[in-house]
Amino acid sequence: xxxKKQIQRLAFYSIFVAxxxxxxxxxxxxxxxxxxxxxxxxxxxxNVIAASAAFWAIRVSHKPADADHPHGHHKAEYFSAxxxxxxxxxxALLIIAEAWSAxxxxxxxxxxxxxxxxxxxxxxxxxxxxxxxxxxxxxERSPALVADGRHIMTDVVTSAxxxxxxxxxxxxGWAVLDPLLAVVVALNILWQGWKVIAQSVQGLMDxxxxxxxxxxxxxxxxxxxxxxxxxxxxxxxxxxxxxxxxFHLVVDSGMTVGESHRICDRVEEAxxxxxxxxxxxxxxxxxxxxxxxxxxxxxxxx
Numbered sequence: 001x002x003x004k005k006q007i008q009r010l011a012f013y014s015i016f017v018a019x020x021x022x023x024x025x026x027x028x029x030x031x032x033x034x035x036x037x038x039x040x041x042x043x044x045x046x047n048v049i050a051a052s053a054a055f056w057a058i059r060v061s062h063k064p065a066d067a068d069h070p071h072g073h074h075k076a077e078y079f080s081a082x083x084x085x086x087x088x089x090x091x092a093l094l095i096i097a098e099a100w101s102a103x104x105x106x107x108x109x110x111x112x113x114x115x116x117x118x119x120x121x122x123x124x125x126x127x128x129x130x131x132x133x134x135x136x137x138x139x140e141r142s143p144a145l146v147a148d149g150r151h152i153m154t155d156v157v158t159s160a161x162x163x164x165x166x167x168x169x170x171x172x173g174w175a176v177l178d179p180l181l182a183v184v185v186a187l188n189i190l191w192q193g194w195k196v197i198a199q200s201v202q203g204l205m206d207x208x209x210x211x212x213x214x215x216x217x218x219x220x221x222x223x224x225x226x227x228x229x230x231x232x233x234x235x236x237x238x239x240x241x242x243x244x245x246x247f248h249l250v251v252d253s254g255m256t257v258g259e260s261h262r263i264c265d266r267v268e269e270a271x272x273x274x275x276x277x278x279x280x281x282x283x284x285x286x287x288x289x290x291x292x293x294x295x296x297x298x299x300x301x302x
Contacts, residue, residue, distance in 0.1 A: 006136065006140070007058055007136065007137075007140050007142050007145060008055070008058055008059060010132065010133060010136055010145060011051070011054050011055040011058045011059075011145060011148070012055055014051040014054065014055070014129070014133065014148055015048065015051045015052055015055060017051075017125065017126075017129050018044065018047040018048040018050075018051045018152075019048055020125070021044055021047065021122045021125055021126055021155075022041065022044035022045060022047065022048055024118050024119070024121060024122035024125075025037070025040055025041035025044045025118075025119060025122050025159075026041045026044075027118055028040075028041070028115040028116070028118040028119040028122070029041045029115070031111045031114050031115040031118065032111055032112060032114075032115035032116075034115065034166060034178055035099055035178050035179045035182045036162045036165060036166055036178050036179070036181040036182045036185065037115060037119060037162060037166070038095075038182070039095040039099065039162075039182040039185045039186065040119065040155075040158055040159055040162050040185065042091055042094055042095055043088075043091045043095070043155055043158065043185075043189060044122075044155065045091070046084075046087040046088055046090070046091045046151075047151065047152060047155060049087055050083070050084040050087055050088075050147075050148060050151060051148060053083050053084065054084070054145065054147070054148045057079060058142065058145065061142075079200075082196075082197055082200040082201065084147055084148065084151055084193075084196055085147075085193045085194070085195075085196035085197030085200065086193070086197065087193075088151065088189055088190075088192060088193030088196065089189075089190055089193040089194070089197075091189060092186040092187070092189040092190040092193065093186075095182055095183075095185060095186040095189070096182075096183060096186045099179040099180075099182035099183045099186065100179075103176065103179045103180070112166065112170055116163050116166060116167070119159055119162065119163060120159070120163060122159065123155075123156050123159035123160060123163070126152050126153075126155050126156045126159070127153070127156045129149075129152060130149045130150070130152035130153040130155075130156060131149075131153075132149075133145050133146070133148055133149030133152065134146055134149035134150060134153065135149075137149055140276070141276060141277065143199075143200065147196055147199075147200065150192075150196070151192065151196065154188070154189070154192040157188070158185050158188060158189065161181070161184065161185065161188075162181060162185060165177060165178075165181035165184075166178065166181065169181075206237040206238070206239065207237065207238055208235070208236050208237060208238070209236040209237075209238055209243060213236075213243070213275075214234075214236060216274070216275075217234070217236065217245060217271065217275070218231075218234065218301060220267075220270050220271055220274055220275075221234075221247065221267055221270075221271070221299070222299045222300075222301070223270070224266050224267045224269075224270040225249065225263055225266070225267050225299045226263075226299070227251070227255075227259070227263050228249050228250060228251050228260075228263055228299050229250045229251060229252065229287055229290055229299070230249075230250040230290045230291065230292055230299065230300055230301075231247050231248065231249055231250070231299055231300070231301050232247070232248050232250070232291050232292075232301065233246075233247055233248045233283075234246075234247040234301065235247065242277040242278070242279060243275055243276075243277065243278045243279070244278075244279045244281075245271065245275075245278060245279070245280050245281070246280070246281035246282070246283070247281075247282060247283070248282075248283045248284075248285050248289070249263065249264065249267075249282050249283070249284050249285065250284075250285050250286070250287055250289055250290045251263065251284060251285070251286070251287070252286075252287055253286035253287050253288065260284045264282045264284065267280070267282065268280045268282070
């Protein structure tokens with residue numbers, strides 16, 4: 001299946017998975033009356049909204065370039081991730097408000113075995129789906145899919161903590177552990193929401209490729225630019241799935257336009273073969289623009 005269709009299909013299925021998990025968690029809360037389980041269920045509402053936003057953003061990001069967006073719509077996914085981060089923070093504040101009320105009159109919850117069992121089943125479903133989303137999102141460089149998967153994985157950790165904490169409350173008889181646990185859940189959600197927002201803002205600000213990818217780009221250019229003298233002013237930026245690369249290629253001043261163009265084509269094709277959704281801009285310069293002395297076997301970088 002083409003990567004575009006696979007990403008959109010996963011994003012679409014995420015909405016229904018989130019709805020199913022939300023239903024299970026609200027049943028667990030209804031059965032027990034636990035504030036901690038209520039906080040876990042409340043976060044699942046955010047998952048549904050976030051999954052819907054991610055599906056919209058991914059569809060927009062796959063639209064082809066047009067007159068108003070000549071470089072494409074790749075950054076739409078970052079808006080979804082920012083929205084998801086804001087919703088996570090909102091859910092955390094609502095949980096804290098509910099937990100505060102429960103702290104004033106703590107009580108042990110009802111039907112613990114059934115409620116915790118239902119919540120555990122929802123956590124298992126979430127864990128499997130989060131793994132699928134993160135793996136596919138990284139492979140296809142989809143920020144929205146990765147953000148959705150990480151948020152769901154946070155939900156899994158939250159659910160696990162809630163289950164362990166409520167078991168401790170049952171074992172000790174300390175009813176206050178239930179609302180206290182809800183506060184811990186809320187603080188963890190706040191931290192995760194902040195990280196999602198920070199990462200998405202970095203993407204909106206045209207962050208450069210990381211050091212590993214940059215070195216890979218340099219190696220590809222050097223290997224495939226035989227006939228050129230030097231490369232300098234290499235710049236990269238990431239926009240969703242797309243990687244934008246631009247650099248100056250120095251050639252002998254006596255080289256024809258056709259010969260230098262063939263070198264550029266060779267480099268560009270090599271980059272496209274190794275890096276998905278890459279956009280390449282090469283500025284050809286004569287040898288008097290070189291920044292390094294000649295004499296190296298590989299094409300050097302200034």
